[in-house]
Structures are given as structure tokens and as C-alpha cells.
Amino acid sequence: MVTFVPLDKTKRKGLIMVNTGDGKGKTTAAMGMAYRAAGNKMKVFVLQFIKGKWKTGEKKIADQLVPNLEIVPMGDGFTWDTKNPEQDKATAMKTWLAGKEKLMSGDYDMMVFDEINYALSYNFLPEEEIIDTFKNKPEKLHIVCTGRNAPQALIDIADLVTEMKCIKHPYKEQGIPAQKGIEF
């Protein structure tokens, strides 16, 4: 049986959170949390392990209006259908190391590693190093990891894991392309 120990509500405990599964909503839920934190004057860093074809709505508005919410997409050479895995691996690694530095700096209240699960499941990143870094994160830092196929080792160290389950998706059943304001 699980017993819940009442916590001192003034004490902040940094959580490790994972949004995974094959349904839509992993990144948007993480972004919702990022904006929620930013609205509470927390400092938030969102690192995206995919290079978007377009500048997303969430980045446009953050860049214009939310100085304490930084959204940084990964550098070039990394897309969903990868043709040059070695280059992708190098770019993913460079992105991770930049994120690791931000993480260790202690400057942030929340960090989102968007699509890191994807990069991990393709073995573009050293799983052990990432798990180790997360385990030794600054105590108050909240971490959110998104992407399909979250590795078991990440699930094991997480405090909160949610699986988005696809019941229906406009592209899957009807071939409807990505819609502005919904997908980007």
C-alpha cells in the first residue's frame, strides 16, 4: 500500500516528468506546463531535439512576450526521416551538451527536453549519461521529457509519467495535413 506523507507545501521538490505514447499531446502538454510555470515568474528553458520546418506558434509568442520562457530548436541536420544518422547523432549530442550546461547552471526552474525520448530510442544520445545527469539535477529543477518510446530507465527515475494514447488522429484516418494552431 502506498502511503502519502503530507509535505511542507512551502518546500519545492523538482519533479522529473515524462510525456510519452503514440497519441497527440505530448509536446503541447509540456508547453502548457512551461507557460504555466513562466506565468508564475519561473525561468523556463525548452530545448527541442527536432528541427521544425516552421517556427511554431508557441515559440513566436514566447519570443515576443515571455522573456523568462526560452524555446530553442536544435541546430540543422536532424529531421524525422533521417538520411545521415551520423550527422544527426552529432547534432543531437551537441544539443544535449548545450542543455546539460543549462541544467547544471542552476539558473532555471523548469527545463523541457522536447522529443528527447525519440533521440534516445534511436540511440542518438548516451542514455546512461542523461539518466545520471537527471538524477543529479539541481534539487528544485523541474524536468519534462517528451516523445514516443520513453526508455525504461527514464520511466524508472521519473516522478510523473503520462502515456498519450491515440484513439483517432486526423492524419492517420483521413490523411488531413498538419493544421496551423493545432500542430505548430
Ligand code: ATP
Ligand atoms: P503535439 O506537438 O501536437 O503535442 P506530440 O508531441 O504528442 O504532438 P509527436 O509524436 O511529437 O506528437 O508528433 C509530432 C506530430 O505528429 C504532431 O504534428 C502530431 O499531430 C502528429 N501525431 C501525433 N500522434 C499521431 C498519430 N497517432 N498519428 C499520426 N500523427 C500523429
Ligand code: MG
Ligand atoms: Mg512532440
